[in-house]
Amino acid sequence: MKDVLYKNISKYAQLTENEFEIFAESFELREYKKKDLILKEGDYCLFEGFVLDGCFKIFFLNENGLEQTLYFAVKDWWITDLDSFINNVPSTLSIEALEDSKVLLISKKQKLDLYEKLPVVERLFRIMNQQASIALQRRILSLMTKTADKRYIEFLQKYPGLEQRLTQQQIASYLGISHEFLSKIRKKTVLGK
Template sequence: MFNLLFKNISRYIDLSEEEFRQFSAPFQLKCFKKKEIVLKEGDYCLFEGFVLNGCFKIYYLNENGFEQTLYFAVEGWWITDIDSLLNDVPSILNIEALMDSEVLMISKKDKEELYAAMPQTEKLFRMMNQQSSVALQRRILSLTGKTADKRYIEFLAKYPRLEQKLTQQQVASYLGITHEFLSKIRKRISLEK
């Protein structure tokens, strides 16, 4: 169960087996059913979660009431609302399981205690937050500066094999387009092949 987590954090820091046992001790395994809400807009986010398997969508409702998907979290990704978690404000995000999923969850309190007990974990989470910032910057640049066709091609590269598991509406929400326009893009791309 913890092998994937160990592999993930080993990209950033080196931990002995004993140190990893100490690091992983506060994580709790949580299972979520398809369509189960992990975090609801207006609630306070008190956790970070590492996805062992399954898939989540992290989204918000825009001023017209339409879903705008920020990202999908698949195996090896983390889920949270970092603004709510760090600033103790109500979440504007929703996190929903798109299929039965398993997540290792750590509370904000336990994470802070890890920082005190294992100073190298601050480096770990700092480096992961930096990578997350880079990913979000790239996402913003893609949304604001690329055509829907290019965003769709990037989606396919970023999430291989995920498209078959998602509805057309979910993919369109991620791309910031209607599902009708997504159908046209798919048709155009298939004709070009």
Template sequence: MSDLLLKNISQYIHLSEEDFKQFVKPFEYKKFKKKEVVLKEGDCCLFEGFVLNGCFKIYYLNEKGFEQTLYFAVEGWWITDIDSLINNVPSILNIDALEESEVLMIAKKDKEHLYETMPQIEKLFRIMNQKSSVALQRRILSLTGKTADKRYLEFLEKYPGLEQRLTQQQVASYLGITHEFLSKIRKKVPL
């Protein structure tokens, strides 16, 4: 169950077997049903979750009430609302399970305890947050400076095989376009 988590963190830091056991101890295994809400706008986010299996949509509702998907989290990705978690404010994001999913969840207080007792874990999350900031910057630049065709190709590259697991509406929401426009793009973009 935690092999995927070990593989994920090993990209950033090395933990002995004993340290890894200490690291995973506060994580709680949770299953989510398809369409189950993990975090609802207005609630405070008190966790970070590592996706073992399944798919999640992290999104918000814009001023017109339309969904705007920030990202999808699949196997090996993390889910949270970092603003709500760090600043203890109500979330503006929603996190929904798009499939039956399994997650290792860690509470904020348990993560803080790991920081105090295992300094290398603070380094791990610092590196992960830096990589997340880079990904967010690239996403903003893509949304503001690239055509929908190019954003679609980037989506296919970033999430290989995921398009078959999503509805056309979900992909369009991620791209910031209508599903009708996505249909036109699919017809003209060579794959």
């Protein structure tokens, strides 16, 4: 388990073996069953999580009560409601396990303690937050400027193999379209038209 976490953070910062042990000890391993809601809109997000195995959807309900998926988190992805976690405000997002999953969780206190013990960790999370901001910016621009067909192709590229693990409704929610329209796009993509 620690190998997956080490490989992930090594993309952003180099920790010595001792630093990594201190870092890894700050996380708690949690297992969730399919359909477990690990964060509910309106609750306070008390964690940042690193997905070791499984799949989560991070979503909200729009004004019409329809589910809108912000992103999916699979192995090697991070999950949280950053606004709630950082600013101590009620969450606008919900996080649900779509499969039996394993996650390493860190609390705000543990994270702040790490900043004091290991200054490199503050740099690590700053870089990771910058990358997450870039990804969300790209997602917003994609939703605002690209056709549903192009967004579907981007989804397939961003999440290779995930399409077989999700329902058509879940994919449609991510793309911001109806599942009926997704069926037409898939048909068109398969037929190459």
